[in-house]
Amino acid sequence: MKALLAALLLTAAPVSAQELSPAETAKVEKIVADSLARTGVPSASIAIVRGGRIVLAKAYGKQSETIPQARADTKYPIASISKQFTAAAILMLRDQGKLSLDDKVSKYVPGISGGDIITIRQLLSHTSGLQDYWPQDYSFAAMREPVTPQDIVDRWAKKPLDFAPGTQWQYSNTGYVVAGMIVEKVAAMPLLDFLKGHVFTPLGMAPVDQDIAVGPGYPQGYQRFALGPVRPERPAAHGWLFAAGELAMSASDLARWDIARMNRTLLPAADWAEQETPVKLTDGTTNGYGLGVTAGEQLGHRFVEHSGEAVGFLSQNTVFPDDKAAVVVLVNADFSDAFSSIAAQIAETILPPSxxxxxxxxxxxxxxxxxxxxxxxxxxxxxxxxxxxxxxxxxxxxxxxxxxxxxxxxxxxxxxxxxxxxxxxxxxxxxxxxxxxxxxxxxxxxxxxxxxxxxxxxxxxx
Missing domain, CATH: 3.10.450 (Nuclear Transport Factor 2; Chain: A,)
Structure with missing residues (x-):
């Protein structure tokens, strides 16, 4: 364990830790090192926001077979954390007067089951009834071949609805693919181009499509069967995540977005609040999910969070708006709880007692x-x-x-x-x-x- 901890510290790439005490920094180092050693996850990249600014960004361990030293600026797929960016694009188009969240899906994308009754809001809140095309925690056979958003719609969004829109909650990547198609049709440009111009460039972020975040200079995703050896995992073919999870970025990039959220900049404050407001079902209940994020409170700390899973990668992004704090954890393995465990322990370390x-x-x-x-x-x-x-x-x-x-x-x-x-x-x-x-x-x-x-x-x- 001590040898591994020393190796991890040697491969760590620090950015800034002025706002963390030496004891807090040492505890964060130990949290990451112990988790990687316990689980076999090859690497982790983290960013910590406190006081409304990034106070620590570091990468640990083995990011790939070709990256000799872990770098904090390396872009990991953030998978479903991308959903909040798709939802933000919809809100921006709404603010421009180009659509309404209560518009029916059929107005923009024809041929979808229930398209005449499903609203855009229901797509973003996972209450549309559209069947999820990727419920598995692994890459299934069809993912070896490239796919387009329309291919996904044709195969999954034209099946009978799993329930009447608005009556139940069911996570649906399919719904977000449809939402991304709506953005592209209304904005008359690719989703990533819209996000670059309206979100990424203004915030100083530099994400890329996760489909091209492969090969030299990018992290390798890893898998493990039960308790067997850790092996490199083959990425999915192009197109499978699209608006449901297509972004790859550094932990610091995601932290910049988190800072905009807690400061209510970039988007109108009302838009941030709308995204974070849990959507209620027709029976008046809610599970805390809003528009691309989950919101709640635990032990006196209000949080906004989402996790993500891509082939060979897991991620966790948790924002504590009232505390002006956030924790980002990105790992290059899809077989353990390291991503969530690290995030929870770091949050406990940096948050003031409520x-x-x-x-x-x-x-x-x-x-x-x-x-x-x-x-x-x-x-x-x-x-x-x-x-x-x-x-x-x-x-x-x-x-x-x-x-x-x-x-x-x-x-x-x-x-x-x-x-x-x-x-x-x-x-x-x-x-x-x-x-x-x-x-x-x-x-x-x-x-x-x-x-x-x-x-x-x-x-x-x-």
Missing amino acids: QTQRAEGTTTAKARRVYAMLRSGTLDRAVMTPDSNYYFSASALADYKATLGPLGEPRSFELVRPPRLRGGFVNRNYRAVFADRTLNIVTYAEPGETGRYEQFLVMPSQ
Whole structure:
């Protein structure tokens, strides 16, 4: 592990870390190094925004067989993260008075199933009912041959709808291919040309079509079958991602877009807000997806995010608008959770504690004290409700002491899911990690910092 960490540090390409403390920088280095070592992912390229500017951009590991040293300016396919750019193009054309989000698809692209009732908004929010042409997490046989957007439409968008438009949510790359075709027809130019003139050049970005981001100077995508060797993966033929995920760019390029989002520049503020507003189904529910992005809140931090998967690549882009922060992680492998794990850990490192997190720090410390009591066979019954005291009989306490005591003090004890209400109590789940095992702790407590525990169950992790 130490040898690998040293190698990764030697191949890292720093840009700027003025806003990160030495301790934060070291932690980010370790997060990336440990994740690559754990998963076998060859390389990662990251960008961190804090205070509304890029404070760190680095590349680590092996980007390809022909790139001797990892470079932070190397362009990785960002795949479905591209969808928010397609959605932005639609919003720009709307602002120019050239279309409406409530226009029916048939007005621009004929022959599509449900085209007379599907709206552009439903294409962008994955509520159109059009069948997804690429649900697989691998390159299927047809992807060996080049394809055009019209080919995709002819094969998938003319099938019967999977559901009535607006009634369900189903991720659909097909819908975004249609949206890209609408952009090209209305703008009278290729989608990438429109984005270059209206987005990329104004923001100082230099993306390329991921179909040409292949060969010398570009990262190699890698695959792995189960726990077998890591092997170079053959890219898909030209045309398969189009408006659903055709962009390749550096992590810093994507971070520049994120800065525009948090500062509400380039697009009108109302457009950014519209993109980030979850679209509701006909029954009034939503899963948090807006127009090309998912929006939500976790532990007091509002976020806007999207991930991406191309053949041999995975990516994660998360923006915390209120904190003026963002994390971009691009990796050249499609077989692990390194991209999302790195992003989550970096976010935890760079974000200031929210009021919710500070409060949860208190409740987590309280839960850890109760766990310590149980492993020692003692229990302050004043912190438990009558039902919980009934549960912790003498035999229950004896079993807790006999099985938890030998494990000793956990290496870590962390909240693993935001608190939620259920049955008048607040449910919190924790994870206790030891040298050779992990335990799950499922608790229910009365609301408030002094609330008593209705439940405190310790169980083995999977």
